[in-house]
Amino acid sequence: MVHGVSETPSRGGEKPRKRLLMPWTACSTILLLAIFLGAWEAYVRFFGVSSLILPPPSAVVGGLIVMVGETETWNHVWVTVYETVLGFFFATVIGISLGAVLGKILWLEKTLNPFIIATQVVPKVALVPLFVVWFGFGPSSKVIVSAVLAFFPIFTNTLLGVKSVDTGHREVMRSLNASRWHTFWRLELPSALPYVLTGMEIGVVLAIIGAVVGEYLGGNAGLGHMAVAAMNAYQTNQLFAVIILLTGLGFSFYVTITALRRLIVPWHESVFVNRDQG
Amino acid sequence: MTAVEIELSGIDKVFPTPEGDIHALATTSLSINAGEFLVLLGSSGCGKTTLLRLIAGLVRPTNGQIRIGGRDLWPGKSRNRQAIQDMGIVFQEANLFPWLTIEKNISLPLSLKGASKSVLRETTRRLTKLVGIEGFERRWPRELSGGMRQRAAIARALSYDPQILLMDEPFGALDAMTRESMNLELQRIWMATQRTVVLVTHSIAEAVFLADRIVLLSPRPGRIDTVIDVPFERERDVRLQTSGEFQKIIRLLRDRLEHA
Ligand SMILES: Nc1ncnc2c1ncn2[C@@H]1O[C@H](COP(=O)(O)OP(=O)(O)OP(=O)(O)O)[C@@H](O)[C@H]1O
Ligand SMILES: [Mg+2]
Numbered sequence: 001m002v003h004g005v006s007e008t009p010s011r012g013g014e015k016p017r018k019r020l021l022m023p024w025t026a027c028s029t030i031l032l033l034a035i036f037l038g039a040w041e042a043y044v045r046f047f048g049v050s051s052l053i054l055p056p057p058s059a060v061v062g063g064l065i066v067m068v069g070e071t072e073t074w075n076h077v078w079v080t081v082y083e084t085v086l087g088f089f090f091a092t093v094i095g096i097s098l099g100a101v102l103g104k105i106l107w108l109e110k111t112l113n114p115f116i117i118a119t120q121v122v123p124k125v126a127l128v129p130l131f132v133v134w135f136g137f138g139p140s141s142k143v144i145v146s147a148v149l150a151f152f153p154i155f156t157n158t159l160l161g162v163k164s165v166d167t168g169h170r171e172v173m174r175s176l177n178a179s180r181w182h183t184f185w186r187l188e189l190p191s192a193l194p195y196v197l198t199g200m201e202i203g204v205v206l207a208i209i210g211a212v213v214g215e216y217l218g219g220n221a222g223l224g225h226m227a228v229a230a231m232n233a234y235q236t237n238q239l240f241a242v243i244i245l246l247t248g249l250g251f252s253f254y255v256t257i258t259a260l261r262r263l264i265v266p267w268h269e270s271v272f273v274n275r276d277q278g
Numbered sequence: 279m280t281a282v283e284i285e286l287s288g289i290d291k292v293f294p295t296p297e298g299d300i301h302a303l304a305t306t307s308l309s310i311n312a313g314e315f316l317v318l319l320g321s322s323g324c325g326k327t328t329l330l331r332l333i334a335g336l337v338r339p340t341n342g343q344i345r346i347g348g349r350d351l352w353p354g355k356s357r358n359r360q361a362i363q364d365m366g367i368v369f370q371e372a373n374l375f376p377w378l379t380i381e382k383n384i385s386l387p388l389s390l391k392g393a394s395k396s397v398l399r400e401t402t403r404r405l406t407k408l409v410g411i412e413g414f415e416r417r418w419p420r421e422l423s424g425g426m427r428q429r430a431a432i433a434r435a436l437s438y439d440p441q442i443l444l445m446d447e448p449f450g451a452l453d454a455m456t457r458e459s460m461n462l463e464l465q466r467i468w469m470a471t472q473r474t475v476v477l478v479t480h481s482i483a484e485a486v487f488l489a490d491r492i493v494l495l496s497p498r499p500g501r502i503d504t505v506i507d508v509p510f511e512r513e514r515d516v517r518l519q520t521s522g523e524f525q526k527i528i529r530l531l532r533d534r535l536e537h538a
Contacts, residue, residue, distance in 0.1 A: 176386075
């Protein structure tokens, strides 16, 4: 259990503690997963549940292995990745710019606020069929759904970030006669970045959901389409396999953004606290 | 003989709040000469920070006029940027930017003014040594103690060698020993550069040791209670603090503070 503890702790002895804790949490996670899967398998077999309704984990894994072996699957994965990345990219660019601009221009924010709230509360998934009608069955309608869903958390968090700049910090810039541009670039932007990244963490998950929902409702490509196809063919275990693929995809996107946080705002509490407290 | 650097005439500052107006400063007039070391002394909440922020142009006076180097600070709707261009402030809180390393924080003013990399590096090296935080250049502010952060903030204010230096309890977070050596250092810098310094402190001894002139404020509303000239020769030595004359001024100030 104590493997990996180095004799010379770097930076105030944070590392050894962390290394000690990591394997333990990893072990318990794996144990918990094993118990869950075992119970699932036992339940299906013991009660003779139809595999149409709930396939046992063994059948899901079997389906997954077959699926992963087919190049067709990877084409679908690629389509979903492409739509998600592109949608997320547009959402990020537009969300950050609009959030930054409205955060700076008070009257514009006040004027647009009712519209922003209205578009926030409208169930956007209900608009998906409309997007399909407007932008066709190809990838562009999915990119747009994905962008629309991911946009709001990024936008609102950026807006919040730009508006919550510390008064004391503002006074430092003011006492230095800093220009508007310098104030934005050297103060408002860096101070808003942790907020922006929080928005992006939420946004990237929504971007995948947007792409998949778009694929459910139209077209013939992507993991969302695969899920529908599996359903229609009564291959429930394949549906589960698709869900596992989607989870893996979502996880890797999320991890990327979290890594980005460590890279971009290494000074922030959200990164610091994790490091200090193992 | 000496020119007036900072001139406050008939200044009032009222902060309107939902619970009613706070009269932070009442009809205050004060002239500070170029090259003078002026200390503001007074109990907590008597308006010292407000007075400093008024001089810095961070808040606008409700009444009265402020002139810095002959320039009207509030000629129109907005503050006269030229009037405060040669001013450095050490705030009551360190106010370092958490996303900049100590080194980048200290060199921020110069980097805004477009100084070259080598100038920035040279300046931070000199100043971290001066305030005694060398070796911490690459750390984040939150990795430093409160007193070290405050010293970094002092270094930031000194970095561009401003003509006027405003300091709001700059040594409040320091231990007695460090505080004493910072006082000596500040006196030395001031003597070498002949800058105008306005310093806020709670410590009577610190005030008497550093000041040419002490302005004692009384609270509610804040107003000037007493102005005392401190006659001691420069360069002042720590041994001065045990002299009878020094103790006499301290007693006098303490009496006034109790009455105020
Ligand atoms: N922005 C503000 N809004 C409302 N009231 C304020 C504001 N700034 C200061 N005040 C009030 O003005 C008075 C003087 O405050 P100030 O900060 O100048 O005191 P101070 O002498 O610096 O005190 P301390 O020694 O504790 O720092 C206080 O009663 C305070 O509540
Ligand atoms: Mg104060």
